[in-house]
Amino acid sequence: xxxxxxxxxxxxxxxxxxxxxxxxxxxxxxxxxxxxxxxxxxxxxxxxxxxxxxxxxxxxxxxxxxxxxxxxxxxxxxxxxxxxxxxxxxxxxxxxxxxxxxxxxxxxxxxxxxxxxxxx
Amino acid sequence: xxxxxxxxxxxxxxxxxxxxxxxxxxxxxxxxxxxxxxxxxxxxxxxxxxxxxxxxxxxxxxxxxxxxxxxxxxxxxxxxxxxxxxxxxxxxxxxxxxxxxxxxxxxxxxxxxxxxxxxxxxxxxxxxxxxxxxxxxxxxxxxxxxxxxxxxxxxxxxxxx
Numbered sequence: 001x002x003x004x005x006x007x008x009x010x011x012x013x014x015x016x017x018x019x020x021x022x023x024x025x026x027x028x029x030x031x032x033x034x035x036x037x038x039x040x041x042x043x044x045x046x047x048x049x050x051x052x053x054x055x056x057x058x059x060x061x062x063x064x065x066x067x068x069x070x071x072x073x074x075x076x077x078x079x080x081x082x083x084x085x086x087x088x089x090x091x092x093x094x095x096x097x098x099x100x101x102x103x104x105x106x107x108x109x110x111x112x113x114x115x116x117x118x119x120x
Numbered sequence: 121x122x123x124x125x126x127x128x129x130x131x132x133x134x135x136x137x138x139x140x141x142x143x144x145x146x147x148x149x150x151x152x153x154x155x156x157x158x159x160x161x162x163x164x165x166x167x168x169x170x171x172x173x174x175x176x177x178x179x180x181x182x183x184x185x186x187x188x189x190x191x192x193x194x195x196x197x198x199x200x201x202x203x204x205x206x207x208x209x210x211x212x213x214x215x216x217x218x219x220x221x222x223x224x225x226x227x228x229x230x231x232x233x234x235x236x237x238x239x240x241x242x243x244x245x246x247x248x249x250x251x252x253x254x255x256x257x258x259x260x261x262x263x264x265x266x267x268x269x270x271x272x273x274x275x276x277x278x279x280x281x
Contacts, residue, residue, distance in 0.1 A: 019160075019171070019173050019174045019175060019199065020174065020175050020177060020180055020195050020198070020199070021160070021169070021170055021171065021174045021175065021176050021177040022177070023177035023178075076177075077177070078169055078170075078176065078177035078178075079167065079168065079169050080167070080169050081167075
């Protein structure tokens with residue numbers, strides 16, 4: 001009886017301990033409209049999940065200078081979205097407002113388009 | 121099993137009440153905040169996208185970074201640690217199998233302190249140390265009068281008599 005109990009406990013433990021949240025690799029393509037902002041030195045994004053960080057910018061490169069900036073990054077995640085804010089010249093957008101939620105597409109690649117300082 | 125469950129009773133009921141306060145608070149914090157963030161429970165934040173009894177995807181990776189045996193079975197240790205916090209917290213809160221829950225929480229907190237947080241400075245070890253101290257006394261005393269263990273063992277004793 002003890003042996004059966006031990007086997008059952010071992011079986012249940014091994015099944016349960018295999019319960020790890022599913023994660024997948026997601027690629028995010030950011031396109032940021034900064035039209036109307038003057039003297040742009042740098043455009044960046046900060047956020048929750050690596051490779052994003054709230055401590056430093058991930059740089060967005062100009063597609064059209066002073067108008068449209070872009071960046072692409074990948075992360076492994078099990079979440080439905082990540083939170084982030086864009087910066088221009090090191091200054092955050094959406095002051096005293098909630099972070100942007102970038103929802104991941106069911107597909108591998110998510111394209112996220114936004115206008116600076118305008119909540120989606 | 122009866123001996124593990126049966127709490128040590130203090131001379132007065134108000135002493136049991138006083139020591140129940142940190143037990144209940146720690147159990148609540150463990151299950152509602154710390155555990156539910158990384159272990160799927162009905163009250164886990166929906167943002168975390170966790171299924172019931174699932175451990176967060178990032179946790180086994182963190183556990184594997186501790187090295188040694190943790191690298192060999194990261195999912196097992198991550199699941200056990202998250203379970204200890206989330207479900208152990210409920211048990212501690214209710215005073216149900218307090219000693220078993222305390223042992224699980226102590227092991228988890230000791231791991232968190234010595235394998236992770238101590239490298240980030242002593243201040244960062246304080247939350248885990250707090251949980252460790254509380255689970256140390258509940259390991260010895262059990263739930264006291266204000267927990268389900270007391271009711272269960274009291275009933276069992278009456279049935280035996």
